[in-house]
Amino acid sequence: MNERLSQALNECPSSLANALLPYLNSDTFHASFSATEVIALQQSSGLSSTELALALLPLAASYAFAPLSDFKVGAIAHGASGRWYLGANMEFITTPLQQTVHAEQSAINHAWISGETRLNQMTVNYTPCGHCRQFMNELNCAEQLLIQLPDTPPRTLPFYLPHAFGPKDLGITHALFDPQIHAMTMHHDPLINAALSAASQSYAPYTHAYSAVALLLDTGQRVTGRYAENAAFNPSLPPLQSALIILRLQGYDPSSITRAVFVEIAGAAISQKSATLATLSALGCHDIETLTFTTNG
Ligand SMILES: O=c1ccn([C@H]2C[C@H](O)[C@@H](CO)O2)c(=O)[nH]1
Numbered sequence: 001m002n003e004r005l006s007q008a009l010n011e012c013p014s015s016l017a018n019a020l021l022p023y024l025n026s027d028t029f030h031a032s033f034s035a036t037e038v039i040a041l042q043q044s045s046g047l048s049s050t051e052l053a054l055a056l057l058p059l060a061a062s063y064a065f066a067p068l069s070d071f072k073v074g075a076i077a078h079g080a081s082g083r084w085y086l087g088a089n090m091e092f093i094t095t096p097l098q099q100t101v102h103a104e105q106s107a108i109n110h111a112w113i114s115g116e117t118r119l120n121q122m123t124v125n126y127t128p129c130g131h132c133r134q135f136m137n138e139l140n141c142a143e144q145l146l147i148q149l150p151d152t153p154p155r156t157l158p159f160y161l162p163h164a165f166g167p168k169d170l171g172i173t174h175a176l177f178d179p180q181i182h183a184m185t186m187h188h189d190p191l192i193n194a195a196l197s198a199a200s201q202s203y204a205p206y207t208h209a210y211s212a213v214a215l216l217l218d219t220g221q222r223v224t225g226r227y228a229e230n231a232a233f234n235p236s237l238p239p240l241q242s243a244l245i246i247l248r249l250q251g252y253d254p255s256s257i258t259r260a261v262f263v264e265i266a267g268a269a270i271s272q273k274s275a276t277l278a279t280l281s282a283l284g285c286h287d288i289e290t291l292t293f294t295t296n297g
């Protein structure tokens with residue numbers, strides 16, 4: 001186990017730390033807990049569901065990469081399947097602050113990329129900022145989503161974001177986490193195919209600029225990320241950020257990227273290409289293939 005995780009364990013109650021050890025020592029632990037694992041952790045730690053989620057926040061925050069602020073935010077997205085997905089903030093040096101990922105976005109993206117179709121709750125170690133409240137208002141569960149903070153009763157997102165602006169104001173009736181399939185393009189190259197498949201499932205109801213990133217790591221593993229647009233535009237999550245969230249939650253560093261593929265739909269009014277290339281280049285990855293695709297409908 002790396003030092004970051006063992007330090008996070010020290011911050012957990014000892015009954016929970018003992019129960020977590022086998023997970024954190026396993027090579028297959030990828031910063032989430034299935035419904036069965038959540039129940040097992042509750043039983044062995046003696047914590048209620050809410051107490052357990054709050055007690056796991058230091059573990060979530062241990063995934064933060066915050067070289068600018070040194071402020072570590074941890075979040076847990078509770079999927080409708082019962083699985084809990086950890087997330088943490090991610091900052092970039094040498095690029096604009098707009099590239100930053102918030103912990104709430106990280107946990108939500110983690111659940112989305114893992115195939116969840118709805119969230120029930122978010123547990124966060126700090127009160128979500130306005131940008132995160134707006135990001136969460138794009139979810140298909142926005143009206144019912146519970147937000148659990150330390151020392152605060154659970155409240156719904158509409159409590160934290162009254163008089164909200166959202167997809168309906170722009171005439172959009174579907175939402176983030178609703179299934180998306182925009183193209184069925186296939187490619188013989190597995191990394192390009194992974195990027196195309198992710199782009200097909202990206203969420204861009206305002207611009208239709210579907211896009212995704214696929215990264216090949218030195219372990220041979222592939223990580224993909226897809227674009228998640230927002231009604232207020234600025235809180236949109238770029239496809240590279242989506243992929244880098246997963247990369248870090250799997251315990252890797254961007255230096256492990258050996259090949260990168262960026263795909264976007266041809267002819268859209270906006271493009272993620274130059275921002276993706278600039279940020280990847282700032283991370284030391286200069287060898288990026290870019291492709292466009294067309295929808296088949
Ligand atoms: O709701 C919030 C507020 C801030 N941050 C992160 C962003 C940045 O990395 C650091 C300082 O703002 O904290 C979050 O992750 N979530």
Ligand SMILES: [Zn+2]
Pocket residue numbers: 102103104128129130131132133
């Ligand atoms: Zn935020």
